[in-house]
Amino acid sequence: KKTSFKTKSILCVPLKRGEELFGVLEMINKVGGEPFVRDDLLLLEIFAEHATVAIQNAMLYKRIEQLSITDDLTGLYNSRFCNIFLDRLVEEAKRKEKPVSLIFLDIDFFKLVNDRFGHLVGGETLKAVGERIRSVARKDDYCIRYGGDEYIVILSDTPKKTALVIAERIRKAVADEPFLAFENQLFHLTITSGVATFPDDATSKEELIGLADRAMYVGKTRGKNLVVDAVELEEEK
The missing domain is CATH 3.30.70.270 (Reverse transcriptase/Diguanylate cyclase domain)
Structure with a gap:
């Protein structure tokens, strides 16, 4: 479906911890219409670092929760x-x-x-x-x-x-x-x-x-x- 939206400027930062890639954080079109600058990239990288930690913590919590209701030996529920x-x-x-x-x-x-x-x-x-x-x-x-x-x-x-x-x-x-x-x-x-x-x-x-x-x-x-x-x-x- 066609839209009137046009990409004028874009920033992409990987959500990554070590060698593991969780996803990509993307920003499109800066408010005001001017292009993104290096400072914008630095801010997005800082935000991506915090987002990666939050995602990891959520995944770890889910894993711990799963282990608490799963039998280690058989993989069945406990x-x-x-x-x-x-x-x-x-x-x-x-x-x-x-x-x-x-x-x-x-x-x-x-x-x-x-x-x-x-x-x-x-x-x-x-x-x-x-x-x-x-x-x-x-x-x-x-x-x-x-x-x-x-x-x-x-x-x-x-x-x-x-x-x-x-x-x-x-x-x-x-x-x-x-x-x-x-x-x-x-x-x-x-x-x-x-x-x-x-x-x-x-x-x-x-x-x-x-x-x-x-x-x-x-x-x-x-x-x-x-x-x-x-x-x-x-x-x-």
């Missing part, structure tokens, strides 16, 4: 994120009268992996399990390493029936393909999960996590490598 986000999600679900489902997962016999292959392989296995969970979960689901060999998947606006299907897909993704310990040495793992839904099963964040956790443990007592619905907890009483 328990801090889970507790903060789930609080907000449940409150929103109350207002909008929409379901929130939660899958609580625990690797079966994970201690044997560490005992047999060492903690380095154990760490790589936790990463690999996280990758398989993330590969099955939908793009709007939130995958979390809750602690140790425990994981959580939060499914917003998702009924129990759909959550159970996704939990079963995760179970199969973990069980069907072997994991790599060392070169040419493979081993198999299984995972047990419990599924609970707000407001069908729970009325709060704490209850939602607690019921899914308890359902998972019921699966452990039934032989592991299972998906257990929180409604089945009544049968255990």
